[in-house]
Amino acid sequence: MGLIVEKQLKKPKFRARTVRKERMTPYQGEGAVVSHLLHFRPENGALVCGEGKEEVAQIIKGADLYRASGRTFFYKGEFLYEHVAGGVRLIDRIRALKTIVSTFDEEGNEMPYAVCEEQIFSIGELSVKEVSSSRGGVCAAWHYDRLFTARGYRLYYSAPMRANETEETLHGAGYVDLPEVGGDVFGLIPFKEKLYLFRERCVTQLRVQGDVRNVKAINLPTAFGRIYRRTVANCGEKILFVTENGLYSFGGAYCTRVEGSGISEISVDEETNAAFCGSRYYLAGKNKHGERTLLSVSVADGSGYLIGERARSVAAIEGEAYFTTDEGKLFRLTPFGLPTSGECVAEIGRTALGLSARRKYLDALLLEGHGYFRIIAEGEKDSVTVCGKAGETLYFPKPVRGTAFRLRICTCDADCALRAITFSVREESAYGY
DSSP states (O other): OHHHHHHHHHSOSSOBOSOEEEEEOSSSSTTOOEEEEESEEEETTEEEEOOEEEEEEEOOTTOEEEEETTEEEEEETTEEEEEETTEEEEEEEOSSEEEEEEEEOTTOOEEEEEEESSOEEEEOSSOEEEEESSOOOSEEEEETTEEEEEETTEEEEOBTTBTTOOSBOSSSBEEEEOOSTTOSEEEEEEETTEEEEEESSOEEEEEEOSSTTSEEEEEEOOOOOOBOGGGOEEOSSOEEEEETTEEEEEOSSOEEEOOSSOGGGBOOOTTOEEEEETTEEEEEEEBTTSOEEEEEEETTTOOEEEESSOOSEEEEETTEEEEEOTTSEEEEEESSOOOTTSOEEEEEEEEOTTSOSSOEEEEEEEEEEESEEEEEEEOSSOEEEEEEETTSEEEEEEEEEESSEEEEEEEOOSSOEEEEEEEEEEEBOTTOO
């Protein structure tokens, strides 16, 4: 059988036509077929190196990151810590922390509150003080000058400008029981002067008409599947969140699925968490191999990519994005830089380059942009690698054969840009010429 194959290669039934030039943009525009980006960021029609990192502090291993009232907190097990100059300090012990939120008093003083599943605590400099033993929840928000918390179908609210006043009175604190349709409340997001309740399978708009006792809850039309609680983030003009069916965007009236975000590369679970910073939505989760990673998504156009860092938790701090690792380190994201692996990768899925289904021979590539790259091209049976600089025609040592091709484009050059790819390809003729 081997001799027969060799004879067919030497004397093919069909001859290859003259070389054709097929050009495609790697990410945007018609014909773009990138299926996976690792640390390549789409920017101004090109792929450039993604965010870098700068180590800030050694912290508690495996801690989750929170930011409120100008303070940075870490939570591990049942212990709450704070980031201070030179490291971390222990504040106190609390159980089942779900979130930390900023509140304000009548004088306008800002205070962080720790919301646990059952309890609420005010966070002082070196300790916490219990505010309520029963009005905690899985989420919280400061809205209409009140602290709102939610657990199950019940929404609690504090007295105006007094988050520590939770005794139920006519004009003070109280609660609202929501219709069970939609499931438990997972997230509370103040957005465009309304409070939106993100529930297991729907979004509820809460309207306060004159007095907080006169509230109206409206379930908005949605069909996106189960929401993951810690993925909901207010991104300015939009709210982004992840469901079992992908990443969705909410603008106040309806939800739309975000395409091209790279969310399919994330195995989302209850530990997955999100933050909004600048113009990007960051999601700390695990990739398909179970390794921690960080997804970066443009809120403007929904384009996204994986950052090659093992992030456990992410938060926005003073206009910049920070993340923690299981190894116990706090990092700040910088505008660009190579990942820990030292390599940016773009994978182009199986493509026939817009040609017929007949066999083709890929002879060379021309990359538009700047920087040095390594390209691995795969046909049906062989894989060939070529290295070189953008702007030069890169010839493969031997033609890559197949009816369609896959490409893996890599670079270790932090100062790189890839704008387009031109393929030099020959196609077999069905007519023998």
